[in-house]
């Protein structure tokens with residue numbers, strides 16, 4: 307039987323988490339290839355539907371990463387994102403879905419090593435949990451990307 311290869315979607319704010327991921331790459335830090343990064347203008351643009359849709363589209367784990375508290379370029383976007391992520395975690399618990407599959411992080415653009423650590427921790431956590439019960443062998447890259455494009459036309 308083939309080894310489980312988790313599909314983890316990381317919704318990353320352009321100004322911090324995405325930059326931190328970029329920095330991790332520039333620093334040649336090794337982190338899990340299980341992570342698919344979706345760049346967002348601000349973590350505050352995430353909503354419940356986008357997170358749930360990512361799971362429905364085949365993600366085994368999802369994380370949302372915004373700027374450090376007080377550092378959001380859009381004032382309170384990261385506070386909103388954190389609140390929404392926690393609301394979705396509660397909802398997942400209520401329906402008997404492992405809420406550990408979803409996490410929220412605050413980090414700065416200089417946190418390249420921490421981004422790599424987060425990516426590896428999420429990968430380790432999801433590998434322990436196994437495939438998402440929602441996973442129906444749908445290709446996450448295609449569906450998540452098309453969902454995001456539909457919801458955030460630029």
Ligand code: FES
Nearest residue numbers: 319348372373379
């Ligand atoms: S700009 Fe980074 S969380 Fe809002």
